[in-house]
Amino acid sequence: RKEVEQDPGPFNVPEGATVAFNCTYSNSASQSFFWYRQDCRKEPKLLMSVYSSGNEDGRFTAQLNRASQYISLLIRDSKLSDSATYLCVVSPSGSARQLTFGSGTQLTVLP
């Protein structure tokens, strides 16, 4: 079983739609959680960190449920430029700095 599991998609949604991605992780010792974005044939880039209290950055909202070991990302009013692969990422602790990535969820926003 992979440490971080995501629905690979693809998700094809019209512009303006709201779309949600989910992710589960297996290591209960995980301390830090993130969403990265990766455009086709490009490098991954940090989209946002995920906190237990939930956090919002413009049209993007991330939630963490530690009890269920579940992370979500909500994108509202999706834009064509949101088309990318979204990678769910966990880190075991603050001192162990390597990241564990899910396989990614592919999103295409259609005009």
Added chain:
Amino acid sequence: GAGVSQSPRYKVAKRGQDVALRCDPISGHVSLFWYQQALGQGPEFLTYFQNEAQLDKSGLPSDRFFAERPEGSVSTLKIQRTQQEDSAVYLCASSSFRDRAGEQYFGPGTRLTVT
């Protein structure tokens, strides 16, 4: 400012050849990571340096893989006797302790194809 750079961007190797992949991190970044990304998968951790010290090499898939960062800046990932299963994109990332936890800056990667 300059980001993380990697060279070569593309490498084709015949099975059994040795390859060396280079990473130039962002100037002043203490931490440097190597990841391997297979097609359709997320990056998988290979190894981690803090300055010149290799603190974690638990992700290296075999003893054919070797990484170094002798002066605490540029790093080289070497793969000996390449096999077809080594075909992947090799990503280098760097970060400083001042960066947000989890914020790693990735280079464009080296796409390795072993024929």
